[in-house]
Amino acid sequence: MDxxxxxxxxxxxxxxxxxxxxYLEMHNFEVxxxxxxxxxxxxxxxxxxxxDLAILDIMVPSVNGMEICKRMRDNPILASVPIIFLTAKDQESDEISGLEAGADDYIAKPASFKLIxxxxxxxxRRQPARSSGWLHFRNIYLDATNFEVQVDNQRVDLTHTxxxxxxLFLQQPNKVYTRQEILEHISDDQKFVFDRTVDVHVKNLRIKLGAAGEAIKTYRGTGYGMNREMAG
Known part of the structure; x- marks a missing residue:
C-alpha cells in the first residue's frame, strides 16, 4: 500500500x-x-x-507566501521539505525572489493540474526519507540525536538531566508522569535521588524555556507532563 x-x-x-x-486527493495525496x-x-x-511538501501562493491575506516559505525554512522539522510557489507573479525577478527565499520550484499561473x-x-522522488530526530510541542523542539533544544528557532542550553x-515529556505529550517515573528515567543505580529533586529540575527547565515553559504543567497529586490543553 502506497x-x-x-x-x-x-x-x-x-x-x-x-x-x-x-485533483491531488484523487491522485493519492493528502491535502x-x-x-x-x-x-x-x-x-x-x-x-x-x-x-511532506508545500504549494504556496504568494499574494494571500494575513501572512504572504514568501514569509510562510521563510518560516518553514527556519523550522527545524520543515527546513528540508520541498516548497513550490504557484503564483500569478510571473516576472523573472519574482521567480528569482521566490527561489532565493528558499523555494525549490516556481510555477506561474495558469498551470495545468498535470504539470503541478x-x-x-x-x-x-528527490526527497530522502524523513528520519528526523526532532520531537516537538508547539514552539518547543528537541533533537534527541544531536542533544539540542530550540524554542522559536533559538537554541536553549539544558543540563543533561x-x-x-x-x-520524556515530549515522547508522550498526553501522558502525566509521576515523580517516581521521572526519577527512574533520570537516575541510575549508583545515585540516590530525592523526590523533590524532580521539582527543582522541572522548575529550572521551565525557567530556561522562558514563556514556552508554561507548556509543562503540574498535575497536582500526580506529577508533571505537557499541558494537554495547549496541544495543537
Missing part, C-alpha cells in the same frame, strides 16, 4: 484551491488546505511533522 504524502496548499482563491485539492497565511502558520507551528502533479512527484526530562 504511503500518502501530505501537501500543504496555501491558496486564497477558494474555488481554484478546492479544485486543485480535489492540508489553508486559505490564508494565518491558517498556513497554524499547520507549520502545530503540525510540522505532517507536511508532475513537479510535485519530481520533488518528492533537564534534557532527559523534557525528552
Amino acid at each position: 504511503v500518502k504524502h501530505a501537501i500543504l496548499l496555501l491558496e486564497d482563491e477558494k474555488e481554484a484551491a478546492d479544485m486543485l485539492a480535489n 492540508l488546505q489553508a486559505y490564508d497565511g494565518k491558517q498556513a502558520m497554524e499547520y507549520i507551528t502545530q503540525r510540522p511533522d505532517k507536511i 502533479e508532475a513537479r510535485v512527484k519530481s520533488l518528492l 533537564e534534557f532527559r526530562i523534557l525528552e
Whole structure:
C-alpha cells in the first residue's frame, strides 16, 4: 500500500484551491488546505511533522507566501521539505525572489493540474526519507540525536538531566508522569535521588524555556507532563 504524502496548499482563491485539492486527493495525496497565511502558520507551528511538501501562493491575506516559505525554512522539522510557489507573479525577478527565499520550484499561473502533479512527484522522488530526530510541542523542539533544544528557532542550553526530562515529556505529550517515573528515567543505580529533586529540575527547565515553559504543567497529586490543553 502506497504511503500518502501530505501537501500543504496555501491558496486564497477558494474555488481554484478546492479544485486543485480535489485533483491531488484523487491522485493519492493528502491535502492540508489553508486559505490564508494565518491558517498556513497554524499547520507549520502545530503540525510540522505532517507536511511532506508545500504549494504556496504568494499574494494571500494575513501572512504572504514568501514569509510562510521563510518560516518553514527556519523550522527545524520543515527546513528540508520541498516548497513550490504557484503564483500569478510571473516576472523573472519574482521567480528569482521566490527561489532565493528558499523555494525549490516556481510555477506561474495558469498551470495545468498535470504539470503541478508532475513537479510535485519530481520533488518528492528527490526527497530522502524523513528520519528526523526532532520531537516537538508547539514552539518547543528537541533533537534527541544531536542533544539540542530550540524554542522559536533559538537554541536553549539544558543540563543533561533537564534534557532527559523534557525528552520524556515530549515522547508522550498526553501522558502525566509521576515523580517516581521521572526519577527512574533520570537516575541510575549508583545515585540516590530525592523526590523533590524532580521539582527543582522541572522548575529550572521551565525557567530556561522562558514563556514556552508554561507548556509543562503540574498535575497536582500526580506529577508533571505537557499541558494537554495547549496541544495543537
